[in-house]
Amino acid sequence: MSTPNTVKNILSIAGSDPSGGAGIQADLKSIAAAGGYGMAAISALTAQNTRGVSAVHVPPAGFLLAQLRAVSEDIAIDAIKIGMLANAAVIDELGGWLAGIRIAAGSDAPAVVLDPVMVATSGDSLLDAEATNALRRLFAHVDVITPNIPELAVLARAEVAGNWEQAVAQARSVAAEYQVLVLAKGGHLEGETCRDALISPDGVLFEVASPRLATPNTHGTGCSLSSALATFYARGGDWAQALRQAKAWLSEAIARADELAVGGGHGPVNHLAALWDGVRPAPARDPLAHWWEAIAGIRAGIDELAFIRRLKDGSLAPADFEDYLGQDALYLRSYARVMSRASELAPTTEEQRFWAGSAASCLEEEMTLHRGRLADQVPEPSNATTAYLNHLRAGSDDYPVLAAALLPCFWIYQDVGKRLAAANHPAHPYADWLATYSSVQFDDVTARAIELVRGVHARADESTRAAMWRAFEASSVHELDFFAQTAADAPGAGDGVGSITAGVALPVG
Numbered sequence: 001m002s003t004p005n006t007v008k009n010i011l012s013i014a015g016s017d018p019s020g021g022a023g024i025q026a027d028l029k030s031i032a033a034a035g036g037y038g039m040a041a042i043s044a045l046t047a048q049n050t051r052g053v054s055a056v057h058v059p060p061a062g063f064l065l066a067q068l069r070a071v072s073e074d075i076a077i078d079a080i081k082i083g084m085l086a087n088a089a090v091i092d093e094l095g096g097w098l099a100g101i102r103i104a105a106g107s108d109a110p111a112v113v114l115d116p117v118m119v120a121t122s123g124d125s126l127l128d129a130e131a132t133n134a135l136r137r138l139f140a141h142v143d144v145i146t147p148n149i150p151e152l153a154v155l156a157r158a159e160v161a162g163n164w165e166q167a168v169a170q171a172r173s174v175a176a177e178y179q180v181l182v183l184a185k186g187g188h189l190e191g192e193t194c195r196d197a198l199i200s201p202d203g204v205l206f207e208v209a210s211p212r213l214a215t216p217n218t219h220g221t222g223c224s225l226s227s228a229l230a231t232f233y234a235r236g237g238d239w240a241q242a243l244r245q246a247k248a249w250l251s252e253a254i255a256r257a258d259e260l261a262v263g264g265g266h267g268p269v270n271h272l273a274a275l276w277d278g279v280r281p282a283p284a285r286d287p288l289a290h291w292w293e294a295i296a297g298i299r300a301g302i303d304e305l306a307f308i309r310r311l312k313d314g315s316l317a318p319a320d321f322e323d324y325l326g327q328d329a330l331y332l333r334s335y336a337r338v339m340s341r342a343s344e345l346a347p348t349t350e351e352q353r354f355w356a357g358s359a360a361s362c363l364e365e366e367m368t369l370h371r372g373r374l375a376d377q378v379p380e381p382s383n384a385t386t387a388y389l390n391h392l393r394a395g396s397d398d399y400p401v402l403a404a405a406l407l408p409c410f411w412i413y414q415d416v417g418k419r420l421a422a423a424n425h426p427a428h429p430y431a432d433w434l435a436t437y438s439s440v441q442f443d444d445v446t447a448r449a450i451e452l453v454r455g456v457h458a459r460a461d462e463s464t465r466a467a468m469w470r471a472f473e474a475s476s477v478h479e480l481d482f483f484a485q486t487a488a489d490a491p492g493a494g495d496g497v498g499s500i501t502a503g504v505a506l507p508v509g
């Protein structure tokens with residue numbers, strides 16, 4: 001049911017907020033701000049303002065179905081956002097309609113984002129047990145759910161998370177149980193940074209962070225974020241990119257909320273601030289995503305190596321794996337020292353802690369994975385190892401360049417590890433290595449590294465950004481050469497492709 005034109009049609013199914021800050025009204029503003037055409041089917045009517053809700057009226061479930069049919073029989077729907085659903089009858093009616101249109105549309109079915117309105121700000125439950133069970137059944141027809149911290153706890157059948165790690169663990173549990181993506185949101189947690197992450201059943205798919213903003217005017221942020229997420233996904237087809245764009249837009253809307261004068265309680269965010277400035281919102285360009293696309297040839301070269309293919313199926317000779325681990329042990333020791341240098345140069349406490357913690361983890365990993373297999377027998381550094389380390393040391397006095405040079409060892413290893421993990425099993429001869437680079441912990445660290453370097457890039461001038469790209473691309477080539485140095489890919493080894501150095505054009509911007 002996807003529309004061929006560039007303006008996507010987004011349907012919000014939610015309750016009405018006559019004060020305009022949440023519900024359908026917030027959804028339509030958010031959809032417009034994100035570049036979509038908003039439509040609305042009202043599931044409930046409320047009497048509320050910035051101080052609270054005083055009354056709720058729920059129309060018959062059949063009337064919601066009539067609205068949905070009227071829209072879907074005439075208009076192509078590119079994405080659906082679902083908000084307040086008051087009872088089991090409404091939820092089940094909606095579930096039947098969703099099942100029908102998704103079956104009819106097949107691969108063109110609209111993406112569905114569900115913001116489960118389950119817990120009031122006071123902590124009181126908004127749904128009875130029957131409605132909660134119906135909501136869980138609805139997850140079968142949904143792509144992403146976006147609970148806040150208290151709602152996530154209800155869905156995970158756990159205590160309310162007190163920190164980010166607990167929230168991520170609960171989100172992964174819910175994602176695994178219902179086979180959906182879960183947006184873990186850190187807005188209810190303490191701290192100077194607000195983190196949000198898309199969690200799949202396998203772990204963190206993408207994480208983004210922003211400074212926590214001090215304002216009481218945050219009414220409707222959950223509605224607004226989920227609507228923007230659905231719209232940006234309809235426009236671009238990528239959930240990670242959609243989250244990054246939605247988060248950037250919402251952060252600006254919250255930052256400018258105090259420019260409004262709406263009510264005497266918790267006011268709304270400033271959904272259309274950019275429009276009122278005379279600037280048409282457009283999807284923000286992610287330079288690091290562009291970098292990643294630009295090294296596609298290098299990444300493909302890694303995938304084609306005999307070393308990688310044999311490591312995946314378990315046929316890699318032990319001697320070849322030990323040769324690789326020996327060089328990796330040498331590399332990680334020096335890599336840890338370079339990260340310690342990055343910690344010394346980093347301008348913020350958060351960045352200093354990240355690099356210092358990563359350096360310590362490197363040394364711990366070297367002890368666990370390498371010395372356990374190599375029995376302290378460490379070889380002389382190869383040409384590939386020496387070249388890679390010399391490249392990293394060359395940027396050790398320029399923090400932005402060094403941060404960019406360090407990133408591929410996180411990102412490429414995670415990318416390779418995810419694919420290798422599909423073949424992992426307890427009897428695999430290299431199960432411990434495969435598990436390390438496909439773990440939730442490594443996903444989390446990689447997401448933080450990407451976001452950190454993205455922030456460094458945002459602060460840099462154009463010449464520094466160009467130097468960062470060159471360092472990132474060179475490290476990516478060194479990653480390929482490092483993987484290709486074992487006997488499995490030596491000339492004449494049979495099915496190896498040898499060392500590949502891809503010529504990559506400098507990304508613009």
